[in-house]
Amino acid sequence: MFVNQPSIRTFSILAVAVSLAGLGGAHPSKAARDALPIVDLGYELHQAASFNETGGFYNFSNIRYAAPPLGNLRFAIPKHPAKDRSTVQTGSVGRVCPQANPAWEAIAAVAVPEYLLGVPFNTSQTFNTTSSAPTIDPRTTEDCLFLDVVAPKSVFENAHKHARAAVLVWIYGGGYTAGEKSDAQYNPSGLLNASEAIGDVVFVSLNYRLGAFGWSSGPKFQSQGGVNNLGLYDQRLALEWVQKNIHKFGGNKHRVTVMGESAGGGSILHQITAFGGKHGVPFHQAIPQSPGFFPTTSLSAQDATYAALLAATNTSSLAELRAVPEATLIRANILTVGGAPYGLFTYGPVASGTFTPGLPSQLLAKGRFHRSVRLLTGHNADEGLLFASPYATIQSAYEALLRRNFADITAAAVSYVADVLYPPVYNGSYGYKDDRGRVAVAEAESSFTCNNVYLAHAFKNRSYAYEFTTPPSIHGQDVPYTFWNGGAVAAVLNVTVARALQETLLSFVVKGKPSGVGVYGKESEVLKIGSAGVAVGKDDVDAVRCQWWGRGAWREGIRKCQMAEDSIRMLWYTIAISRSDINILKSHDPSAYQSSDLSLDLLLRALGLAGQFRRLALGLASELRRLAACLAAHLGRLAACFAAHLGRFAARFAAKLGCFSRGFVALGANGGLGGFCGFLFKGLERLLPMHRRKDGVGRLNALDSSIRNDPVDLLERLLERIGDRLAGSGRGGEEAGLAGN
Numbered sequence: 176m177f178v179n180q181p182s183i184r185t186f187s188i189l190a191v192a193v194s195l196a197g198l199g200g201a202h203p204s205k206a207a208r209d210a211l212p213i214v215d216l217g218y219e220l221h222q223a224a225s226f227n228e229t230g231g232f233y234n235f236s237n238i239r240y241a242a243p244p245l246g247n248l249r250f251a252i253p254k255h256p257a258k259d260r261s262t263v264q265t266g267s268v269g270r271v272c273p274q275a276n277p278a279w280e281a282i283a284a285v286a287v288p289e290y291l292l293g294v295p296f297n298t299s300q301t302f303n304t305t306s307s308a309p310t311i312d313p314r315t316t317e318d319c320l321f322l323d324v325v326a327p328k329s330v331f332e333n334a335h336k337h338a339r340a341a342v343l344v345w346i347y348g349g350g351y352t353a354g355e356k357s358d359a360q361y362n363p364s365g366l367l368n369a370s371e372a373i374g375d376v377v378f379v380s381l382n383y384r385l386g387a388f389g390w391s392s393g394p395k396f397q398s399q400g401g402v403n404n405l406g407l408y409d410q411r412l413a414l415e416w417v418q419k420n421i422h423k424f425g426g427n428k429h430r431v432t433v434m435g436e437s438a439g440g441g442s443i444l445h446q447i448t449a450f451g452g453k454h455g456v457p458f459h460q461a462i463p464q465s466p467g468f469f470p471t472t473s474l475s476a477q478d479a480t481y482a483a484l485l486a487a488t489n490t491s492s493l494a495e496l497r498a499v500p501e502a503t504l505i506r507a508n509i510l511t512v513g514g515a516p517y518g519l520f521t522y523g524p525v526a527s528g529t530f531t532p533g534l535p536s537q538l539l540a541k542g543r544f545h546r547s548v549r550l551l552t553g554h555n556a557d558e559g560l561l562f563a564s565p566y567a568t569i570q571s572a573y574e575a576l577l578r579r580n581f582a583d584i585t586a587a588a589v590s591y592v593a594d595v596l597y598p599p600v601y602n603g604s605y606g607y608k609d610d611r612g613r614v615a616v617a618e619a620e621s622s623f624t625c626n627n628v629y630l631a632h633a634f635k636n637r638s639y640a641y642e643f644t645t646p647p648s649i650h651g652q653d654v655p656y657t658f659w660n661g662g663a664v665a666a667v668l669n670v671t672v673a674r675a676l677q678e679t680l681l682s683f684v685v686k687g688k689p690s691g692v693g694v695y696g697k698e699s700e701v702l703k704i705g706s707a708g709v710a711v712g713k714d715d716v717d718a719v720r721c722q723w724w725g726r727g728a729w730r731e732g733i734r735k736c737q738m739a740e741d742s743i744r745m746l747w748y749t750i751a752i753s754r755s756d757i758n759i760l761k762s763h764d765p766s767a768y769q770s771s772d773l774s775l776d777l778l779l780r781a782l783g784l785a786g787q788f789r790r791l792a793l794g795l796a797s798e799l800r801r802l803a804a805c806l807a808a809h810l811g812r813l814a815a816c817f818a819a820h821l822g823r824f825a826a827r828f829a830a831k832l833g834c835f836s837r838g839f840v841a842l843g844a845n846g847g848l849g850g851f852c853g854f855l856f857k858g859l860e861r862l863l864p865m866h867r868r869k870d871g872v873g874r875l876n877a878l879d880s881s882i883r884n885d886p887v888d889l890l891e892r893l894l895e896r897i898g899d900r901l902a903g904s905g906r907g908g909e910e911a912g913l914a915g916n
Contacts, residue, residue, distance in 0.1 A: 212331065214423050218258045224266045230364050232327045235424070236357070237266030240416040241320035241409065244384065249497045250391060250401045253320060253412045271312050272319035272385050273505045274353045275512035277520055286565040290611055291647050296565040317388065317501050322381040322413055323356055325363050330375045330425035338422035340375035341430045341685045344458065346410060347380070348437025348467065348651075350520035351390050352512045356380040365660035369677045374685035377426035379417055383409035383442075387484050387508040390522035393477030399493035403528040407445050411530075414446070414457035432460035432684045436654055438523070440466030444626055445524050445531055447545055448538040456545040460687065462680060464553045464657070465650055466626040470534055471525050472730055473582035480521060483511050516579055518562035518618060535626070536725035539633035550638040551683045552627040552695075554716075556648035556705075559619030560611070568610045570599055576614070581729050588729040592617070596720050606717065623650070625721035628714070631695040638695045639688070640714065641679055644705030645672050668706075675709045 211223040212233065224236040241253040248254060281303065286296050330340045345361060347354035363378040370376040383389060389406035397403065418428045435443050440463035447461060471477065487507035490496045496504070515521040526534045538544055567576045570593060577589050597605065597617045607613045631638045643653040645668065655666035657680065659673035667673050679702060683689040692702035692711055699714035 213263055216420055216423070218256055218260070220260055220263045222263050222265050226328070227364065230327075230367055231329070232325055232364075232367055233331055235266065235324040235326070237264075237268065237270050237321045238324065239264070239320070240322050240381070240413050243318040244320060244388075245317055247497065249317070249388075250396075250405065250493060252402055252405065252408050255412075266321075266323075269314035269357065270316060270319045270321045270382060271314040271355045271357075272382050273315055273317065273388055273501075273508055274312065274349075274355075275386050275509045276353055277350070277515040278513045279515065279517040282517070282565070283561055287561060287649070290560065290565070291649075296611075298566055298568070311505065315505070317504075319382050319384070320409055320413075321356070322379060322416070324421075324424050325367065325378040326424040326426070327367060327375055327377070330377060332425075334423060334425035338425050339427050339430075340377050340425050341432065342377045342379060342417065342421050342426040342428070343684050344414065344417060344431060344433045345378065345380040346383070346433065346435030346439035346442050348435065348439040348441075348465075349385070350467070351406065351438045351441075351523040352386040352508075352520045354385065354438070356382045360654060361658055362660060363658065365658055366677060366681065368661070369674075370681050370685065373678075373681050375425075376681070376684060377421065377424055379421070379426075381410065381413040383407075383413070386512050386522050387504070390524070391481060391484065392471075392525040392527065393481045394474055395478050396481045396493065397528075401493050404445070404524050404530050407442060407449070407524065407530050410442055410446065411449065411457065418457045429459060431458040432462060433458045434462035434464065434680070434684075435466075436464040436657070437467040437651065440464045441468035441524065441626065444468060444535045444630065447548055447630070448533075448535045448543065449530055449545070451532045451538055451543040452545055456548060458548070460549045460551070460683065462551045462553065462683065463627065463630065464653065465555055465558055465623050466552075466630075467623055467650075468535070468626060469519060469523055469580075469622045470727065471523060471582075472534070472727060474527075476582040477525060480511065484508075487511060517564040517566070517576075519580065534725075534727050536629045537727065539629045540725065542633075544633060546634075546637075548634075548637075549683075549687055550630055550634050551680070551689055552630055552638065552640045553643065553653070554624045554627055555643045555650060555653055556715075557615065557619070558623040558650045559615035559617065560647075561650045562618045562622070563611055563615035565611060567614050573599075573610075573614065584729040592729070596723060606715075620717060620720055621724050624716045625724050628716050628718055628721045629725055631699070631714075634695075636694045636696060639683065639692055639702075640695045640700070641676075641689070641692065641702040641704055642712075642714070643676070644703050644707075645669055646706065648705075672704060672706060675704050679704065 211226060213220055213222045214235065216238070219239065221235060221238050223233040225234045226232070227234065239256045242248060242256050244251070244253060285302070289296055326334075327340070343363075343366070345356075345363070347356060347358065347361060357380070361380060363380075367376060367378060383406045385406065389409065390404065391401060392403040402408070414431075414433065417426075417431060421428055421431070433443055433446070435441075443461050443463040444466045445468070446456065446458075449456065484507055485491060485496065487510050488496060488499050488503055490499060512521045524531060526532075532538070533541075533543070564576055567573045574589050574593050577584060577592055581588075593599075597607075597613055599610070599613065601608050601610075601613075605613075606616045627640065631640055643656070645652070645656075652666075653676065655664060656673040656676045659667050659670070659677065679689045679691065689702065691709060693700055695701070695714070699718070700711060701714045703710050703712045
């Protein structure tokens with residue numbers, strides 16, 4: 176039903192193809208093949224597919240790392256492959272997981288170049304987004320869980336003596352619905368050649384299930400035996416394969432770096448937070464490039480996608496879906512992905528299940544991630560343009576886009592995003608100068624650049640960062656630079672930039688530290704790589720807006736108080752920007768202008784300021800009302816909580832009155848109320864941890880901690896101690912009783 180055309184993920188604004196040299200050239204003759212090495216993997220014997228004479232490396236293609244995900248293993252966690260040593264595997268049959276592209280890419284292929292050239296988009300024009308039968312790659316098969324290993328000859332031949340080379344594992348992008356390990360644009364020849372000056376590298380690329388095959392989710396899907404985020408499980412199994420087998424190719428399993436772009440980078444984000452930081456992680460360094468992940472938190476939206484898949488296959492359950500022919504499911508996958516709303520891909524990771532117990536941003540904020548990993552994050556200066564709808568040109572259309580993209584967004588959150596986070600103010604103070612730019616910045620921050628901010632803040636001094644700034648710096652433009660193989664390549668407009676980017680990446684892979692930049696740290700330091708050169712600068716991503724997205728504050732059930740606090744913070748941020756604009760206005764001398772030629776820039780700034788202050792007034796009033804309601808709700812909960820605690824304490828206290836009777840009798844004979852107060856504070860002091868009793872502040876801190884943890888338990892233990900001491904005072908007085916403790 177949808178047009179068959181190249182995905183915009185590899186789309187170049189110059190409309191030229193990326194041409195990279197093949198890994199091994201033509202298939203070798205029988206004599207040449209017999210001379211190629213064979214690796215014993217235990218479960219199978221695998222022979223190199225080719226040897227690259229120019230680069231001097233072996234290519235081991237299509238190594239199976241998982242059992243075929245067919246039959247009962249369709250929509251199931253991948254299993255280890257069965258043992259089959261009867262024949263030597265050569266990897267001669269290519270493997271591509273079933274693919275699908277959304278139809279809106281046909282529109283983006285026109286709208287993006289027009290925008291970059293300054294040509295207005297014609298919203299009334301029509302596009303051919305339908306086709307009866309898109310061409311399917313003949314290598315496409317569900318049985319696609321394979322990987323490739325490319326090893327320098329010198330490294331491989333010394334593997335039996337020592338396996339010391341760094342390992343770089345590549346996870347492709349493609350919106351979680353397209354991509355393949357053997358794509359020509361991911362040819363590692365250039366990286367391997369560049370690494371010779373830095374250190375040896377073994378390259379690994381892997382397939383993982385896509386679209387409905389790897390990312391179906393939702394309560395109904397799970398209730399019928401399905402598992403969310405199967406693509407992540409595929410990647411994890413492949414990474415575990417690397418840990419177990421890479422030494423046989425000369426790689427060091429303790430020097431594994433995983434790198435991926437877009438959906439590949441988003442996958443790495445989820446691998447870093449896998450299982451909430453439990454069970455270890457099968458890599459040691461990570462390079463998430465433009466980590467793409469659209470947070471689908473709506474369970475009803477997930478169920479709707481699953482229902483559409485069942486309808487497209489004429490089935491009613493997962494059991495029936497597992498039984499349909501492969502071609503039927505491939506076709507249904509094409510239909511469900513093809514109809515995705517502009518900028519979306521239908522499928523992707525969801526924050527539900529054992530592997531992903533929460534949004535990565537929240538897991539990172541709570542410390543539930545694998546802290547041992549070293550990081551180099553990267554993003555492009557204009558990540559969001561490819562995904563920014565050219566139809567969201569007015570406020571109402573933008574608000575409708577938010578409601579469509581975030582199925583569980585609240586009405587208050589829609590207003591907050593459209594009026595406070597990304598208001599229609601086009602003087603550049605918010606990072607955009609027109610309506611398309613506004614949507615693009617919001618898309619970039621909600622789905623790409625903020626993901627790197629979350630990682631950088633969580634890892635603190637174990638994280639490095641770079642920004643790709645070569646114009647136009649759109650999403651995916653850096654990939655040809657990452658894999659540049661020398662010579663003139665149409666998609667690489669600046670060879671110096673390609674060399675600089677490869678040096679940055681490889682120095683991190685081999686040495687654990689990228690050249691030319693320090694840690695991200697408190698100064699948000701990034702290495703800016705662009706046509707103007709390479710320089711260290713400050714990260715331009717808006718950390719305040721990222722904080723809001725990171726909390727998932729658009730969802731139903733989010734604390735309204737938190738949204739109110741965020742709103743006040745953004746209002747002050749807007750005031751600061753407005754003050755800056757006022758200073759700019761003051762710096763101009765009105766007398767220098769004739770009334771007929773008043774600076775258009777000044778006029779626009781004045782109008783922008785008026786609009787900002789109007790929104791400030793309305794927003795402040797709204798947030799004050801929200802804060803008042805929130806405060807009232809908090810006070811109500813506090814009163815109920817206090818009453819509950821008081822009731823519990825009263826019940827416990829009544830049960831222990833018998834224990835205190837003798838003590839209170841003794842109290843009357845040993846100092847009355849004053850003595851009781853003395854016992855109270857001395858008893859309290861003895862209950863607190865010894866290491867916190869060095870001074871008054873320590874006592875108060877310990878008391879505060881005890882009260883917050885369990886106030887009723889604290890009072891109960893205190894009364895027990897006082898009762899014991901009071902009883903003891905009847906046998907020898909207050910000081911004698913305390914001295915015995």
